[in-house]
Amino acid sequence: MEPRMRKSAYPTSPKWRKVAYGGMQPGFDDNYTDESFLEQMIMNANVVKRDLLKVMLDSVAISQYLCIVALVVLVWIYTLRSIITETSLVLLNVALLGAGFFIFLITSDLLSVNLLITYFLKTSFFIMGLYVLSPIYQTLTRSISSDSIWALTTFLIVIHLFLHDYSGSARGALEYSNFASNISLNASIVASLLIASRLPSRLHVFAIVLFSLQVFLFAPFVSYCIKKNSFVLHLCFSLGLMAVTLFLVYELHLLIFVFMLGILVFVNLVCPYWLIRIQEYKFEINGPWDEAKLCFDVME
Numbered sequence: 001m002e003p004r005m006r007k008s009a010y011p012t013s014p015k016w017r018k019v020a021y022g023g024m025q026p027g028f029d030d031n032y033t034d035e036s037f038l039e040q041m042i043m044n045a046n047v048v049k050r051d052l053l054k055v056m057l058d059s060v061a062i063s064q065y066l067c068i069v070a071l072v073v074l075v076w077i078y079t080l081r082s083i084i085t086e087t088s089l090v091l092l093n094v095a096l097l098g099a100g101f102f103i104f105l106i107t108s109d110l111l112s113v114n115l116l117i118t119y120f121l122k123t124s125f126f127i128m129g130l131y132v133l134s135p136i137y138q139t140l141t142r143s144i145s146s147d148s149i150w151a152l153t154t155f156l157i158v159i160h161l162f163l164h165d166y167s168g169s170a171r172g173a174l175e176y177s178n179f180a181s182n183i184s185l186n187a188s189i190v191a192s193l194l195i196a197s198r199l200p201s202r203l204h205v206f207a208i209v210l211f212s213l214q215v216f217l218f219a220p221f222v223s224y225c226i227k228k229n230s231f232v233l234h235l236c237f238s239l240g241l242m243a244v245t246l247f248l249v250y251e252l253h254l255l256i257f258v259f260m261l262g263i264l265v266f267v268n269l270v271c272p273y274w275l276i277r278i279q280e281y282k283f284e285i286n287g288p289w290d291e292a293k294l295c296f297d298v299m300e
Contacts, residue, residue: 064223138201
């Protein structure tokens with residue numbers, strides 16, 4: 001008869017296993033983990049490796065819009081100084097409107113006669129309404145000093161630049177669907193009306209407000225159309241815009257030219273290099289534990 005195997009006098013210790021949501025296991029502390037817990041740990045799995053040249057090219061879109069806003073401010077200043085006449089402003093508006101429609105025609109994928117008629121009618125009603133309201137805009141800030149107007153305008157332009165959507169996406173160019181974009185657009189419109197209220201004639205007011213609204217409303221869409229069809233053309237357009245802006249700013253004041261040049265260098269060279277350098281310190285850990293996921297849903 002074979003001898004029976006003797007049962008161990010010491011009970012076998014239970015094996016630890018991962019229990020979801022911090023469940024208790026007999027024989028182990030609540031915060032206990034063994035060597036197998038970190039076997040599935042992954043480091044920097046979702047970290048995007050950025051290239052310096054690509055980041056510099058992407059930053060051109062930011063510099064482009066900064067130059068667009070700077071050109072609008074330059075037109076305001078030259079108009080208030082009577083360097084740009086009301087006739088020149090009207091011709092500038094016609095040229096911008098024609099250029100915008102031309103870019104839309106050659107880049108649109110859903111072009112039709114009905115769509116053109118719709119856009120033409122909406123633009124005509126918009127321009128007519130703006131012309132009718134011009135006398136109201138002209139007397140809007142008659143009791144406010146010019147220093148206060150310039151201070152408030154500067155503040156609004158800074159808010160506009162700070163909250164503007166620089167992503168260059170189709171949604172950002174065609175829609176103002178989030179709170180920050182709406183605040184940015186409204187700040188630019190109010191700034192335009194404040195400047196227009198200091199002009200002497202109704203035609204002046206109409207021309208400068210129409211010019212400002214054309215740029216602030218449609219410049220992101222035009223830039224998107226150019227970039228969507230040709231990145232090289234987008235890059236050439238941006239560099240040309242920077243050159244024209246720097247030249248006009250230099251003609252206005254040397255100190256402002258140095259400030260503007262410093263901003264462009266900072267945005268296009270310093271910030272991309274800075275982003276690449278701090279990327280080395282990016283540290284992300286993924287593992288078998290329950291990870292918190294941050295979700296930012298835009299309320300519509």
